[in-house]
Amino acid sequence: MRSFTLFFIAAILCVGNLAKAQSKHQFTLGDKDFLLDGKPFQMISGELHYPRIPREAWRDRMKMAKAMGLNTIGTYVFWNLHEPQKGQFDFSGNNDIVEFIKIAREEGLWVILRPSPYVCAEWEFGGYPYWLENEDGLIVRSKNAQYLSEYESYIKELGKRLSPYQVNHGGNILMVQIENEYGSYGADKEYLAINQKMFKDAGFDGLLYTCDPATDLVKGHLPGLLPAVNGLDDPAKVKELINQNHNGKGPYYIAEWYPAWFDWWGTKHHTVPADQYTGKLDSVLAAGISINMYMFHGGTTRGFMNGANYNDQSPFEPQISSYDYDAPLDEAGNPTPKFVAFRNVIQKHLSAGTNLPPVPLAKPTISIPKIELENVAGLNDLKPEGKSSESPLTFEDMKLDYGFMLYRTKIEGGKSGVLKVKELRDFAVVMINGKTVGNLDRRTGLDSMSLRLPDGTVTLDILVENLGRINFGKYLLQNKKGIVGKVIFQNNEVKNWQNFPLPFNTWGHYTPKIDLLDLNAPVMKKGTFSLSVLGDAYLNMTDWGKGVVWINRHNLGRYWRTGPQQTLYVPREWLHTGKNEILIFELLKPGNKEISALSKPILDQLQ
Known part of the structure; x- marks a missing residue:
């Protein structure tokens, strides 16, 4: 009886191991197509980001992806969520990227993983954790030793958790992207090669690729990896560009195809009718090109996680909390006319006899x-213990990641003059003896105001809000928050401050x-x-x-x-x-x- 039991257990283990082995796939590059287990496979993918969707709704959004005809989803991985303080990792709750990938597999979806430490994504600091600003001499997106050390620590932590879910290990992650639109920032091929080695050392041993806008692809592509293109949807031009940078071969992948755009404060809402995109989608799919819609579903950038744009030609532009994006799914996850139009196009390109799932009903709403x-609670109730300093301290000086900082000092009253806050980042409420007298706003360049002070000793308060660190361009390295310069009144520097951080990260x-x-x-x-x-x-x-x-x-x-x-x-x-x-x-x-x-x-x- 004992020998039969052992035989039965061994047989069960053998079947289990065989099933496990059979669940592994090969995802490789053909001359024209992606090959899944040796057969041509066209990715019809849509981007959706786990932190922009309530965890409880992840599955619902994925069912919608299947109903539109998607076979794959793409997502960034956000360093500042997963390592909010140096050495302290968080993969719980809405940060549980592993569970997000598992649900995708259960819903029959492949995954394109984009875990570069830099993501852009209209996200605070482009995904970098704020504490990198406190590392003296650290230079992001470079061969700087301090940066690479922090990068390596993070990517190894990701690798431990996510590499087992690659397709070549039996999971549903088809490809992994290194860096992110690097050609729009630099052209250092040695730096890109270091990225590639770090990813491999972290366990990402499947198919790696780079992505860049068409005009920057040459600078951002690492020879030997598949170059994907962003923002280009002319099939002939896509194929020509990738052929030129990939030994005359494909396959062809549009890593970011934009059905609309994002919004920032003070600018009109961006919308584009579906009929301006259906023909382009049709031609791309007909040409056998794989595609990732950015975004399929935007969701909401909650908390203080929105980023900002800034360059020498335009003002500071912090993004709004809604990431609706005029996408096929609206901010709440309901299908839009764009969803229906794209579904109809995709249906044309599916195998004969393939029927898409019915579209789930829009969710109920209430008023x-x-x-x-x-x-x-007023500011005096909200402020914690402060720190004294001669000049105002930045958020980073106070180890304050996001939210607000209250700056307080005493000055002699009975006089009038101009108050100027140099290097204000980003929005300020100015108060005299506890009462608001005006606002300052980095977006509009408003950094000064006239004040008439009452007699006696006056309390000057300046409440500063971090509206989001810059997420794109050369100013990534100039991203400290709060009052970064001096405060001037009547042409004299105001000194002797109390600095009170208000992170508002707990209820x-x-x-x-x-x-x-x-x-x-x-x-x-x-x-x-x-x-x-x-x-x-x-x-x-x-x-x-x-x-x-x-x-x-x-x-x-x-x-x-x-x-x-x-x-x-x-x-x-x-x-x-x-x-x-x-x-x-x-x-x-x-x-x-x-x-x-x-x-x-x-x-x-x-x-």
Whole structure:
């Protein structure tokens, strides 16, 4: 009996190992096509980012991807999420990239992984963790030894977790991208080769590739790897460019195909009709070219994770919290006319007899007519223990990653003059004796204001908001936040500051305060509301000023009266039947006492 039992166990193990071996695939480069187990395979992929979607909704978004005809999804991996402080890694909750990839496999989707330490992605600091700014002499995207050491530590941690899910190890990750549009930044092939070696040493031993815009592809491509192109969808030009840089061969991959664009504060909402893209998509698929739509579904850049653009020709442009992108799925994950149009094109290019899954219904929405709010904390209640300094300290000096910094000093009153904040990054509320007297804004170049000080010793407060570190271009290396220069009043430097960091990275517990009723300064407000039916909702911020909102401990993102975004998306997954709590940190209109929620977003209204 014992020998039979052992034989039975051995047989089971043998079958299990065989099944495991059979689950492995080969994904290779042919002369014209990608080859999956030796057969031509055309990737029809769409980008969606796990932190921009509630974890509870990952599967729903992937079902939508399948329903549109996608066989693959692409995602960046965000260093600043996974190593928020040096040596402290976080892959939990919405950061659980492993679970995201597993769900994709369960839903029948392959994955293109983009784990370069630099991602751009309209994301804070292009994905770099803020603490790199505190490493003396560190130069990102270079052969600098300090940078490479931090990079290597991070990529090895990723490799331990993600390399087992490559297709050649039995997983669903088809390809892994090294660096990201490097040709738009530099042209150092030795640096790219170091990237390649680091990825291989970390366990990414499958198919590697680079991606760059067409005009920069030559600079950003590492010979020997597949060069993918971004932003080009003329089949003849795609093939010609890749042939020129890949020994006269394919396969051909458009790593980022843009069906629309992102938004930033103070600029109109970007939309492009679907019919301007359906013909291009049709021609690309007909030519056998693989494609990754950026974005298939944008979602929301919650918390303080939006980036900003800045160059010598344009002002500082921080991006809004909505990453709707006018994509095939809207911010809430519902199909748009673009979804239907693209699905119809893709259907034409599927194998005969292949039927796409039915399109899931749009999710239910709710409106909330009124939520009453009370003032529960002023700046003196919110500020932690500060640090003294002669000149203002930056966020990085205080090891403050995101959020706000309150700068406080005493000056002699009874005089008038111009207050100037040199190198303000990025938005400031100026207060005299606890009352707001004006705002400063890096976007518009407004760094000065006239002040008339009352008699006696005056308390000067400057609350500075980090609106997002630059995520693209040469100014990646000039990304410190707060007051980076000096504060000048009447042409004299103002000294002797207290620096109070306000990261707002945890949910606070507050009770109403009577002494805040007539406050004329930034304030934290709290309200509760009860729901019997759940659905997606959109907080209407049209009559508010500027700030941040949390619901049930989830940071929903920023709002700003300037627009174009006037609502904040509230996922139904984060609402409860019964009691719900809302916190609002309002900078400009502390007198507001109520808020409502709509059943539709407002993303196109400038004020």
